Amino acid sequence: MMRNPYHLVEFSPWPLTGSMGALFLTSGLAGWMHGYSMMTMMLGIFLIIITMFQWWRDVIREGTYQGCHTIDVSKGLRWGMILFIVSEVCFFFAFFWAYFHSSLAPSTELGSCWPPMGINPLNPFEVPLLNTGVLLASGVTVTWAHHSLMEGDNGGGLQALFATVVLGMYFTFLQVGEYFEASFTIADGAYGSTFFVATGFHGLHVLIGSTFLMVCLFRVWSQHFSTSHHFGFEAAAWYWHFVDVVWLFLYLSIYWWGC
DSSP states (O other), X not given: OOOOSXXXXXXXXXXXXXXXXXXXXXXXXXXXXXXXXXXXXXXXXXXXXXXXXXXXXXXXXIIIISOOOOHHHHHHHHHHHHHHHHHHHHXXXXXXXXXXXXXXXXXXXXXXXXXOTTOOOOXXXXXXXXXXXXXXXXXXXXXXXXXXXXXXXXXXXXXXXXXXXXXXXXXXXXXXXXXXXOSOOTTSHHHHHXXXXXXXXXXXXXXXXXXXXXXXXXXXXXXXXXXXXXXXXXXXXXXXXXXXXXHHHHIIIIIIITO
Protein backbone atom coordinates (compact mmCIF):
# COMPACT_ATOMS: atom_id res chain seq x y z
CA MET A 1 0.00 0.00 0.00
CA MET A 2 1.51 3.34 -1.11
CA ARG A 3 1.78 6.15 1.35
CA ASN A 4 -0.16 9.28 0.44
CA PRO A 5 2.38 11.86 -0.82
CA TYR A 6 0.14 14.73 0.28
CA HIS A 7 -0.03 16.17 3.76
CA LEU A 8 -3.44 15.64 5.34
CA VAL A 9 -3.48 18.20 8.13
CA GLU A 10 -4.80 17.25 11.53
CA PHE A 11 -7.50 19.10 13.43
CA SER A 12 -6.24 22.50 14.57
CA PRO A 13 -7.78 25.29 16.64
CA TRP A 14 -5.61 28.01 15.05
CA PRO A 15 -7.83 28.89 12.04
CA LEU A 16 -10.66 29.54 14.51
CA THR A 17 -8.54 31.64 16.89
CA GLY A 18 -7.03 33.52 13.93
CA SER A 19 -10.43 34.42 12.50
CA MET A 20 -11.69 35.47 15.94
CA GLY A 21 -8.57 37.60 16.38
CA ALA A 22 -9.15 39.29 13.01
CA LEU A 23 -12.80 39.98 13.92
CA PHE A 24 -11.92 41.46 17.32
CA LEU A 25 -9.04 43.48 15.86
CA THR A 26 -11.06 45.11 13.06
CA SER A 27 -14.17 45.78 15.15
CA GLY A 28 -12.06 46.94 18.10
CA LEU A 29 -9.99 49.23 15.88
CA ALA A 30 -13.16 50.80 14.45
CA GLY A 31 -14.54 51.25 17.95
CA TRP A 32 -11.30 52.77 19.25
CA MET A 33 -11.31 55.29 16.38
CA HIS A 34 -14.80 56.35 17.52
CA GLY A 35 -13.73 56.85 21.11
CA TYR A 36 -14.59 53.48 22.63
CA SER A 37 -12.37 51.27 24.78
CA MET A 38 -9.26 49.59 23.38
CA MET A 39 -10.02 46.28 25.13
CA THR A 40 -11.58 44.58 22.07
CA MET A 41 -8.69 45.67 19.85
CA MET A 42 -6.10 44.46 22.39
CA LEU A 43 -7.90 41.11 22.66
CA GLY A 44 -7.73 40.78 18.87
CA ILE A 45 -3.99 41.56 18.84
CA PHE A 46 -3.41 39.01 21.61
CA LEU A 47 -5.32 36.28 19.76
CA ILE A 48 -3.46 36.98 16.51
CA ILE A 49 -0.04 36.87 18.21
CA ILE A 50 -0.91 33.59 19.96
CA THR A 51 -2.17 32.13 16.67
CA MET A 52 0.97 33.20 14.83
CA PHE A 53 3.36 31.60 17.29
CA GLN A 54 1.39 28.38 17.74
CA TRP A 55 0.53 27.86 14.07
CA TRP A 56 4.10 28.58 12.95
CA ARG A 57 5.32 26.11 15.60
CA ASP A 58 3.04 23.42 14.16
CA VAL A 59 4.11 24.07 10.56
CA ILE A 60 7.82 24.05 11.50
CA ARG A 61 7.35 20.77 13.37
CA GLU A 62 5.48 19.17 10.45
CA GLY A 63 7.99 20.28 7.82
CA THR A 64 11.26 19.94 9.74
CA TYR A 65 10.82 17.02 12.13
CA GLN A 66 7.90 14.94 10.85
CA GLY A 67 8.80 15.02 7.14
CA CYS A 68 5.30 16.01 6.03
CA HIS A 69 6.52 18.50 3.41
CA THR A 70 7.16 16.07 0.56
CA ILE A 71 7.97 17.15 -3.00
CA ASP A 72 4.26 17.31 -3.89
CA VAL A 73 3.46 19.30 -0.75
CA SER A 74 6.34 21.70 -1.46
CA LYS A 75 4.99 22.28 -4.99
CA GLY A 76 1.60 23.11 -3.51
CA LEU A 77 3.18 25.50 -1.01
CA ARG A 78 5.06 27.24 -3.84
CA TRP A 79 1.90 27.71 -5.87
CA GLY A 80 0.11 28.97 -2.78
CA MET A 81 2.81 31.58 -2.18
CA ILE A 82 2.79 32.61 -5.84
CA LEU A 83 -0.99 33.10 -5.80
CA PHE A 84 -0.73 35.02 -2.53
CA ILE A 85 1.81 37.42 -4.06
CA VAL A 86 -0.46 37.81 -7.12
CA SER A 87 -3.29 38.81 -4.77
CA GLU A 88 -0.94 41.34 -3.15
CA VAL A 89 -0.14 42.77 -6.58
CA CYS A 90 -3.88 43.31 -7.12
CA PHE A 91 -4.11 44.87 -3.65
CA PHE A 92 -1.49 47.52 -4.43
CA PHE A 93 -2.78 47.98 -7.98
CA ALA A 94 -5.97 49.41 -6.46
CA PHE A 95 -3.96 52.06 -4.59
CA PHE A 96 -2.01 53.04 -7.70
CA TRP A 97 -5.27 53.23 -9.63
CA ALA A 98 -6.73 55.61 -7.02
CA TYR A 99 -3.58 57.74 -7.08
CA PHE A 100 -3.36 58.08 -10.86
CA HIS A 101 -7.12 58.56 -11.17
CA SER A 102 -6.77 61.77 -9.15
CA SER A 103 -3.33 62.89 -10.34
CA LEU A 104 -3.52 62.42 -14.11
CA ALA A 105 -6.71 64.49 -14.46
CA PRO A 106 -7.17 66.56 -11.27
CA SER A 107 -10.76 67.67 -10.79
CA THR A 108 -11.85 71.22 -10.07
CA GLU A 109 -12.33 70.24 -6.41
CA LEU A 110 -8.58 69.59 -6.31
CA GLY A 111 -7.84 72.93 -7.96
CA SER A 112 -7.16 71.28 -11.34
CA CYS A 113 -3.54 70.72 -10.32
CA TRP A 114 -1.46 68.02 -8.65
CA PRO A 115 -0.36 68.13 -5.90
CA PRO A 116 -3.36 70.23 -4.81
CA MET A 117 -2.79 73.79 -3.65
CA GLY A 118 -1.57 73.95 -0.05
CA ILE A 119 0.16 70.57 -0.17
CA ASN A 120 3.94 70.60 0.20
CA PRO A 121 5.09 67.15 -0.93
CA LEU A 122 8.13 65.47 0.56
CA ASN A 123 11.45 65.96 -1.19
CA PRO A 124 12.09 62.69 -3.12
CA PHE A 125 15.85 63.16 -2.91
CA GLU A 126 16.07 63.12 0.87
CA VAL A 127 14.65 60.36 3.11
CA PRO A 128 12.70 58.60 0.29
CA LEU A 129 15.89 58.20 -1.75
CA LEU A 130 17.73 56.90 1.32
CA ASN A 131 14.92 54.42 1.94
CA THR A 132 15.18 53.28 -1.67
CA GLY A 133 18.88 52.54 -1.16
CA VAL A 134 18.14 50.72 2.09
CA LEU A 135 15.56 48.43 0.49
CA LEU A 136 17.72 47.74 -2.56
CA ALA A 137 20.59 46.82 -0.23
CA SER A 138 18.26 44.49 1.68
CA GLY A 139 17.38 42.79 -1.59
CA VAL A 140 21.08 42.10 -2.13
CA THR A 141 21.55 40.70 1.38
CA VAL A 142 18.50 38.42 1.19
CA THR A 143 19.84 37.03 -2.12
CA TRP A 144 23.20 36.52 -0.43
CA ALA A 145 21.41 34.58 2.32
CA HIS A 146 19.61 32.42 -0.25
CA HIS A 147 22.82 31.47 -2.04
CA SER A 148 24.51 30.76 1.30
CA LEU A 149 21.75 28.31 2.23
CA MET A 150 21.94 26.59 -1.15
CA GLU A 151 25.67 26.09 -0.60
CA GLY A 152 25.22 24.84 2.96
CA ASP A 153 26.87 27.91 4.49
CA ASN A 154 24.73 28.50 7.59
CA GLY A 155 27.15 31.11 8.95
CA GLY A 156 26.90 33.23 5.83
CA GLY A 157 23.14 32.79 5.80
CA LEU A 158 22.90 34.00 9.39
CA GLN A 159 25.01 37.10 8.66
CA ALA A 160 23.05 37.97 5.52
CA LEU A 161 19.65 37.42 7.14
CA PHE A 162 20.62 39.49 10.16
CA ALA A 163 21.72 42.32 7.85
CA THR A 164 18.42 42.08 5.97
CA VAL A 165 16.36 42.30 9.16
CA VAL A 166 18.40 45.29 10.37
CA LEU A 167 17.90 47.08 7.04
CA GLY A 168 14.16 46.36 7.17
CA MET A 169 13.89 47.83 10.67
CA TYR A 170 15.98 50.83 9.61
CA PHE A 171 13.57 51.43 6.70
CA THR A 172 10.64 51.38 9.13
CA PHE A 173 12.44 53.81 11.47
CA LEU A 174 13.08 56.24 8.60
CA GLN A 175 9.51 56.02 7.35
CA VAL A 176 8.03 56.72 10.78
CA GLY A 177 10.28 59.80 11.07
CA GLU A 178 9.18 60.87 7.60
CA TYR A 179 5.52 60.68 8.62
CA PHE A 180 6.16 62.90 11.64
CA GLU A 181 7.94 65.47 9.45
CA ALA A 182 5.27 65.56 6.72
CA SER A 183 3.40 68.86 6.48
CA PHE A 184 0.16 67.12 5.49
CA THR A 185 -1.95 64.32 6.98
CA ILE A 186 -4.20 61.54 5.75
CA ALA A 187 -7.14 63.94 6.15
CA ASP A 188 -5.74 66.38 3.54
CA GLY A 189 -7.91 65.40 0.61
CA ALA A 190 -7.11 62.96 -2.16
CA TYR A 191 -3.35 63.52 -1.99
CA GLY A 192 -3.05 62.88 1.74
CA SER A 193 -5.30 59.82 1.70
CA THR A 194 -3.68 58.13 -1.31
CA PHE A 195 -0.16 58.94 -0.09
CA PHE A 196 -0.57 57.63 3.44
CA VAL A 197 -2.70 54.62 2.51
CA ALA A 198 -0.30 53.44 -0.22
CA THR A 199 2.94 54.10 1.67
CA GLY A 200 1.42 53.03 4.99
CA PHE A 201 0.30 49.65 3.70
CA HIS A 202 3.71 49.19 2.13
CA GLY A 203 5.28 49.99 5.51
CA LEU A 204 3.00 47.37 7.08
CA HIS A 205 4.24 44.86 4.51
CA VAL A 206 7.83 45.73 5.40
CA LEU A 207 7.05 44.96 9.06
CA ILE A 208 5.39 41.67 8.08
CA GLY A 209 8.33 40.78 5.84
CA SER A 210 10.81 41.66 8.60
CA THR A 211 8.91 39.37 10.99
CA PHE A 212 8.93 36.62 8.34
CA LEU A 213 12.70 36.99 7.98
CA MET A 214 13.24 37.02 11.75
CA VAL A 215 11.47 33.65 11.97
CA CYS A 216 13.75 32.39 9.19
CA LEU A 217 16.76 33.79 11.07
CA PHE A 218 15.79 31.71 14.10
CA ARG A 219 15.30 28.65 11.89
CA VAL A 220 18.69 29.07 10.21
CA TRP A 221 20.28 29.41 13.65
CA SER A 222 18.45 26.21 14.69
CA GLN A 223 19.65 24.48 11.48
CA HIS A 224 16.16 23.72 10.21
CA PHE A 225 17.13 24.24 6.56
CA SER A 226 19.17 22.07 4.22
CA THR A 227 20.67 22.84 0.82
CA SER A 228 17.60 21.44 -0.97
CA HIS A 229 14.83 21.88 1.60
CA HIS A 230 14.39 25.50 2.65
CA PHE A 231 11.13 26.68 1.13
CA GLY A 232 10.26 28.55 4.34
CA PHE A 233 13.10 30.90 3.58
CA GLU A 234 12.38 31.03 -0.16
CA ALA A 235 8.82 32.19 0.55
CA ALA A 236 10.17 34.97 2.79
CA ALA A 237 12.69 35.97 0.09
CA TRP A 238 9.98 36.09 -2.60
CA TYR A 239 7.83 38.24 -0.35
CA TRP A 240 10.75 40.57 0.39
CA HIS A 241 11.59 41.01 -3.29
CA PHE A 242 7.92 41.83 -3.92
CA VAL A 243 8.08 44.50 -1.20
CA ASP A 244 11.21 45.93 -2.88
CA VAL A 245 9.54 46.14 -6.30
CA VAL A 246 6.41 47.79 -4.89
CA TRP A 247 8.58 50.42 -3.20
CA LEU A 248 10.32 51.24 -6.48
CA PHE A 249 6.94 51.91 -8.09
CA LEU A 250 5.86 53.97 -5.07
CA TYR A 251 9.05 56.02 -5.15
CA LEU A 252 8.90 56.71 -8.88
CA SER A 253 5.18 57.49 -9.05
CA ILE A 254 4.24 59.08 -5.71
CA TYR A 255 7.48 60.61 -4.42
CA TRP A 256 9.30 61.59 -7.62
CA TRP A 257 6.68 62.04 -10.36
CA GLY A 258 3.91 63.11 -7.97
CA CYS A 259 5.86 65.99 -6.46
